[in-house]
Amino acid sequence: xxxxxxxxxxxxxxxxxxxxxxxIVSVQLGAAIAKTRFEEVGSVGAATLRxxxxxxxxxxxxxxxxxxxxxAQWLGAVGLGLALGGMNVFIYLAFATIxxxxxxxxxxxxxxxxxxxHTRRWRDAVWAALALLxxxxxxxxxxxxxxxxxxxxxxxxxxxxxxxxxxxxxxxSIIPGVDGLAVSMLVAMAVSLPxxxxxxxxxxxxxxxxLIVFGAVAxxxxxxxxxxxxxxxxxxxxxxxxxxxxxxxxxxxxxxxVVLGEALSPVEVVALACVTAASVGVTVYSARRKSA
Numbered sequence: 001x002x003x004x005x006x007x008x009x010x011x012x013x014x015x016x017x018x019x020x021x022x023x024i025v026s027v028q029l030g031a032a033i034a035k036t037r038f039e040e041v042g043s044v045g046a047a048t049l050r051x052x053x054x055x056x057x058x059x060x061x062x063x064x065x066x067x068x069x070x071x072a073q074w075l076g077a078v079g080l081g082l083a084l085g086g087m088n089v090f091i092y093l094a095f096a097t098i099x100x101x102x103x104x105x106x107x108x109x110x111x112x113x114x115x116x117x118h119t120r121r122w123r124d125a126v127w128a129a130l131a132l133l134x135x136x137x138x139x140x141x142x143x144x145x146x147x148x149x150x151x152x153x154x155x156x157x158x159x160x161x162x163x164x165x166x167x168x169x170x171x172x173s174i175i176p177g178v179d180g181l182a183v184s185m186l187v188a189m190a191v192s193l194p195x196x197x198x199x200x201x202x203x204x205x206x207x208x209x210x211l212i213v214f215g216a217v218a219x220x221x222x223x224x225x226x227x228x229x230x231x232x233x234x235x236x237x238x239x240x241x242x243x244x245x246x247x248x249x250x251x252x253x254x255x256x257x258v259v260l261g262e263a264l265s266p267v268e269v270v271a272l273a274c275v276t277a278a279s280v281g282v283t284v285y286s287a288r289r290k291s292a
Contacts (some may be wrong), residue, residue, distance in 0.1 A: 019232040020244055023225035028104065028252040030221030032259035035095050037213055041196075041203030047088045048189075048196030049204075050213040054222030055185040057215075061223075076171045077180045080152035081187020081253035083163035083225070089192050090157035097150030099262040101253025105138050105275060106154035109164035111245045127278040134249075134274030137267055165241065168226075169233045178227050185222065252278045 034046045041049060066074075094103035112131050171180035203211055231242055249272050256262035264272070 002091035013136070016232045016235040017244060019228045020236065020241060021247065022175060023232070023244065024251050025223040026228075028248060028255045029259075030217045030225075031091075031095065031104075031252065032101055032255040033213070034092070034221065035100065035260060037203075038096055040207060040210060042199035043092045044089055044192065044196035046214070046217075047092035048200045049210070050218050050221055051085065051088055051152040051185065051192050052200075053187040053211075053215050053218035055101070055182075055189040056220060057229075058178075058182045058185050058223050062178055064180070064182045069175075073171075073175050073180070076167065076174055077183040078187050079169040080164065080171045080180065081184035082191060083160050083167050085160035085188035085191025086185055087157050087164055088188060088222075089161035089195060090153045090160060092219070094150045094157060095152035095222060096173040097147040097266075099253070100137075100153070100256035100260070101249055101262065101264055101272060102138060102268060103150065103154045103157075104194045104252035105135060105268075105272060106151060107157045107161055107283075108153065108245065108249060108275060109135060110158035110160070111165055111241075113158075113218065114162055114165060116135045123281075127281040131275045133272040133280070137271035137274065147195040147286045164232075168230055172230045174286060181226055181230055188258050231240035244279055247279045249274060261281060 030050075034050060038046055069077075091103060091107055092108070104158075108131070112128060112135070168181075171184065229241075236244075251260075253264055253268075253272055257264075
């Protein structure tokens with residue numbers, strides 16, 4: 001019997017932290033590529049194209065079996081889709097006015113809050129506090145001071161990200177494989193359509209090659225990372241996963257610098273260093289406890 005690439009049985013051979021790290025690199029690279037085309041389709045139009053193409057690809061590959069789903073499974077998939085749609089739309093709105101590294105660091109408030117709520121050991125609280133210090137430093141940086149609209153959008157994305165983490169773990173526990181994710185992507189697409197369909201269509205009509213660009217963005221930023229995250233969350237506590245995601249700002253800043261030429265201020269670099277150090281700390285100590 002042939003297994004699909006996303007089969008959980010096969011994914012157990014790969015350490016869960018490595019799955020989560022691969023998801024972070026993929027999503028930030030896709031975001032940087034998408035931002036290069038904001039002038040053609042707009043920020044929300046870019047989010048819409050990403051979600052539409054991602055949903056179509058994932059549905060075609062997974063072909064979810066929903067005929068016998070129970071009410072709880074449908075509600076879980078819809079809840080995940082709402083969080084996913086909001087997270088994508090808000091973070092792309094933030095990308096339009098502030099650097100990707102800054103936006104993702106602010107967005108980390110969502111998983112950071114989860115790590116504080118679920119913490120049970122004093123060391124984890126210390127690492128979470130260090131990450132919070134990074135976010136505070138970022139709040140006094142030049143991007144936060146001059147672009148309040150982008151900051152507000154990033155904060156809204158943070159709330160959606162927290163909901164996404166919780167719902168992703170829940171859906172992964174009640175729906176086998178990635179069937180729930182496929183349906184959730186369809187819901188997320190529906191969330192974005194009223195806000196970004198017009199600019200997306202206008203951009204595609206003017207330049208049909210944008211379909212190829214956003215096809216790659218959809219795979220990098222939606223299909224691949226969300227599947228990897230769902231598989232990782234099945235074997236990783238939400239608390240650890242949330243703090244591990246703090247690697248995202250550093251990777252986003254690197255992607256923004258390489259792809260977009262977005263340089264950060266010294267204060268913003270220090271903030272990213274605090275967040276990254278917190279992530280490394282919680283990952284190392286979690287691994288030691290597991291070994292013990």
